[in-house]
Amino acid sequence: MTSSTNDDVPDENNDKLGVLHFSVAYSSKDSTLTLKILRANDLVAKDMSGTSDPYVKILLLPDKKQKLVTKIKRKNLNPRWNETFAFEGFPYTKLVNRTLYLQVLDYDRFSRDDPIGELCIPLADLDLSKVQTFSRSLQPCKSSVGKLGELQVSLNYEGSVGVISVGIVKARNLKAMDINGSSDPYVKVWLMHDGKKVEKKKTETKEKDLNPTFNETMMFTVPYERIRQTSLVVSVMDYDRMGRNEPIGQLILGNKSGPMEVKHWNEMFAKSRTNVVKWHILKDFS
CATH class of the missing domain: 2.60.40.150 (C2 domain)
Structure with a gap:
């Protein structure tokens, strides 16, 4: 050779x-x-x-x-x-x-x-x-910004009872994962403590919809003394009846995430008992 x-x-x-x-x-x-x-x-x-x-x-x-x-x-x-x-x-x-x-x-x-x-x-x-x-x-990374879609999430923490309410409001411009040019999205949320999975909840699936409205709220019990070790992994998935469900994109909410995610997380504490709603750009599962 x-x-x-x-x-x-x-x-x-x-x-x-x-x-x-x-x-x-x-x-x-x-x-x-x-x-x-x-x-x-x-x-x-x-x-x-x-x-x-x-x-x-x-x-x-x-x-x-x-x-x-x-x-x-x-x-x-x-x-x-x-x-x-x-x-x-x-x-x-x-x-x-x-x-x-x-x-x-x-x-x-x-x-x-x-x-x-x-x-x-x-x-x-x-x-x-x-x-x-x-x-x-090196070329700019095509998949790093905005190519997977965005998700609107609301956060609310009631420290007196130790409950985080996570509202999955809606998504827009989701990436098409199916041959028909669409996706069947649902949202899965993992509650994490010290990086370990504790509890999972998910929304209903919206068929053939790249701009779905969910309006679903999930509640997780998190004592105030454990909130610093807590994060939420929010994944938008494409449901597949015949094969494995495919990931579209995700975001991580916590005090050690990206700048926009940390800002949302901190605002949740600053505005206790108020639903703090923000859009987030979905990122690759990497």
């Missing part, structure tokens, strides 16, 4: 997120695709400290179940990984229908990891007969 280099020249518009260096090789004898994540340069800073804690998430689309990740490189905008990953059991005829998806993320201990940029490489476009090394400018 010969080796070649495909060092793309990052253009001025796209290199602001950083450049990812990696190599791809394929063994037809072993039906194995080998990917090596080498390094990244000039990654955008996502933390308030002016740096990032990057890692790379790897998928071979359309399969989203086998997700691989590199190690996290702390406080490093020019990380070196030199990590090798193998996708086994892929004859060439099957492999050319796959797309290599690489996403660089900034790890965050207290909230959802923040996407830095992504690459989508159809393997049919590559010459898999030789080892190739690439340097590609």
Whole structure:
């Protein structure tokens, strides 16, 4: 197997997120695709400290179940990984229908990891007969904002009785998950303590509706002394009668979530016994 280099020249518009260096090789004898994540340069800073804690998430689309990740490189905008990953059991005829998806993320201990940029490489476009090394400018993540839809939620906490009321009001512009261009959405809410699942409740399913109105309220008992360790994982799901229900998007409400979610959570305490209603952008299950 010969080796070649495909060092793309990052253009001025796209290199602001950083450049990812990696190599791809394929063994037809072993039906194995080998990917090596080498390094990244000039990654955008996502933390308030002016740096990032990057890692790379790897998928071979359309399969989203086998997700691989590199190690996290702390406080490093020019990380070196030199990590090798193998996708086994892929004859060439099957492999050319796959797309290599690489996403660089900034790890965050207290909230959802923040996407830095992504690459989508159809393997049919590559010459898999030789080892190739690439340097590609990261592209903005298409799925990170607003592509999955939004959910309107109300929160109310009565500390005297230790009850959180979660109102699932309505959703808008949900992603179509079915072949018919629609979805059959319902909302599932997990009460979490210290990151562990405690209690689950869900709404009714709305058939063929990308802008459903639920107007359902769920009540969870949470003593005041445990509220700091509590969070709510709110998932919008697409009901499937014949197969597994598919996730559309989710949000996490608590004091260690994203800025908008934390603001909503804190406002719930500031306005006790009042329904605090806000829209939230759904995020990927990652």
